[in-house]
Amino acid sequence: MGRINPKVDFAFKKLFGSEENKDLLISLVNAVVSEADQIADLTLLNPYNFAQYMKDKNTILDIKAKTLRGKWINVEMQINFDLDFDRRALYYWSKLFSSQLNEGQSYSRLEKTISINFLDFEYWNFDDYHSVFEIFNRDRDKGRINRRNKECFADLFEMHFIELPKFQKDYQELRTGLDRWITFLNRAYELEKSRMPKTLRNPEVIKAIEISERMFDIKEHEQYEEKMKFIRDVNSQIASAKKLGLEEGLKEGLKEGRAEGKAEGLKEGLKEGLREELREELREGLREGELKTKQNVARNMKEAGIELSQIETITGLSIEDIRKL
Secondary structure, rough: OOOOOOOOOHHHHHHHHHHHHHHHHHHHHHHHOOHHHHOEEEEEEEEOOOHHHHHHHOOOEEEEEEEOOOEEEEEEEEOOOOOHHHHHHHHHHHHHHHOOOOOOOHHOOOOEEEEEEEOOOOOOOOOEEEEEEEEEEEEEOOOOOOOOOOOOOOOOOEEEEEHHHHOOEEEEEEEOOOHHHHHHEEEEEEEEHHOHHHEEEEEEHHHHHHHHHHEEEEEEHHHHHHHHHHHHHHHHHHHHHHHHHHHHHHHHHHHHHHHHHHHHHHHHHHHHEEEEEEHHHHHHHHHHHHHHHHHHHHHHHHOOOOOOEEEEEEEEOOOHHHHOO
């Protein structure tokens, strides 16, 4: 059937979110979190279930787990670019955090919740491929995080973003567990157990490679191919929308530059990377293009007879807006 792309959420969920593969998830989480948060075992709260997936194909395929020490973990793979992914990640963190309590229970029962987000696109405007966000006290005088004392607010919030395209290490440069797992996710298509680089060899990665070659039965593989087709279609629409947004943004930026006679400023702006005003034009163009893409996808799903609630889940558009299409 060919190699599976482990970055597709459907495949990622089965590979790391199945009961029989808990050792892979533990290894992946331990490669991301700090020494203090290393885990020996965990309980999957929403294990992979193909029958359940078939009932609701538009469900978010994240992985929720609870460690023996009571910490809560959420792991998600996001393959398509999303301008508002930071808000989305915070929303899903908050849902998992608040789900710890039943009505009437004390807030003291709330435990640390860690969100781990693998992104198959560049999102943050800095070079590091692994970013960690926590809540700290601010230095009142300078308005900066007080890192000297590192006064962490309740030590309950931790969010990781691993931007896969920013990882550029060759095989001989791999040193850490995270290095090996990112390399597996990025290059699974070319890895074979019999010809693995020494720096990539560890029991969990070897097992992941073996599983990815025989992971799906016929029905699952059909759904995987359907998912791949959907991803290709959406990416094609997004690429077209981005191109349109860039063209419109550049056109407006150049027009504005000529009208104000700022030829030198425009030259410097193009040299340094676009002026702030032009960046905003491009961002607006991208947002408009993304909205058009979502509307096109929603319109096609609506014509195909898919329920409005499912369309709302996958596109983010409101049911009222979908009805107007």
